[in-house]
Amino acid sequence: MKKLSNIPWGWIGAFAGAVGGFWYWKEVGCLTGTCPIKSQWQTMVPYGALMGYFGGGLLQDVSPKRS
Template sequence: MKKWFDKSKLYVIGAAIGAVGGFLYWNFVGCTSGSCAITSNPIRSTLYGALMGSLLLSLLKTSVKNNNQQNDI
């Protein structure tokens, strides 16, 4: 379990930050009419934020990996 967490630390952190951001977006901005597909439901908004957060930080992990490979050359 520790190996997995060390390997995917950025994904987990990004998902946590995104989930909080998605929930806060639903809470403060949200969709009052209920016609918005994502922001009308707090669970969907939180899950969408978690997905976007992990994808965003996965880009950071890729760029760190590429920089380390360039420094080895």
């Protein structure tokens, strides 16, 4: 059985963030095209992946570690 500390939370968070970034662009987005981040999916997906990677890293830091 894998320990929670061995799971690559950063990469799982990056994937979830990329999917979330695409979903956010698709559903909310920016209709006028003047928003620098939200107007194109090519910028929103990597931004979401980066935020998800950082969030996953935080989860890995707070997960219980066993010796």
